[in-house]
Amino acid sequence: MFSGKTEELIRRLKRAQIARLKVEIFKPKTDVRYDETNVVSHNQNMIPSIPVDHSSALLLMISGNVDVIGVDEAQFFDDELPNVCNILANRGIRVIVAGLDMDFKGKPFGPMPAIMAMAESVTKVYAVCVQCGSPALYSYRLVPDGARVLLGEKESYEPRCRACFNAGLLPS
The missing domain is CATH 3.30.60.20 (Wheat Germ Agglutinin (Isolectin 2); domain 1)
Structure with a gap:
């Protein structure tokens, strides 16, 4: 926490928007700390997102011409998220995922280890x-x-x- 993961996700997604790419952003419906719909960083930077209950909803909710998908707080998603990200990437969509790789006990957290293993590129940021x-x-x-x-x-x-x-x- 406090390393700038969400800040970096927002930065990358806004750059994609500047490049006139079609961007869609998702977050877990359970994360309402700063806002019910927007992805918001600790610094209060924000970007509109779609809250979802399950990772499979991403496949149902994306539009046909999307170029980039952003996923925030990935550790709170179900174990299907790596498969969903792989399906999207195989469709030619750039998938950018942010989340904690370890829980408060220092153990691998949710789907993040599998996502990191399958990713073409991993950027770890530290607080x-x-x-x-x-x-x-x-x-x-x-x-x-x-x-x-x-x-x-x-x-x-x-x-x-x-x-x-x-x-x-x-x-x-």
Whole structure:
């Protein structure tokens, strides 16, 4: 979290729009942290999107002449998302996916590992560890909740490097 994944997704999709490509954006219907329909970054940059319940809905909802598909918060989608992305890519559609690759326990998260394995290109972006300033690849959960999915922001999570994540240090 806080690494700029959604910001980068929005940047890439807006560049595609500037290039006059037909772009459609999807997000999980469950992610309503900033907005019910728009994809919104922590910096409040936004782009209109279509909230969906299941990844198979992407195949039903895209228009025939779409050039680029964006998917935000991919870790919250079902395990069919890699297959759906593959079908779209095989149709000649550029598919850009953003999501967390690990959950708060540091374990592979949802369909992201399979998507990363099948992707032609992967860009990993990192936050800054709030404990020591190193690159942070973990989302440390600050609240006592064992549920795998807990929608939250700075009150619930903070970015940490491997050493600080494993040390389990409380925030200073």
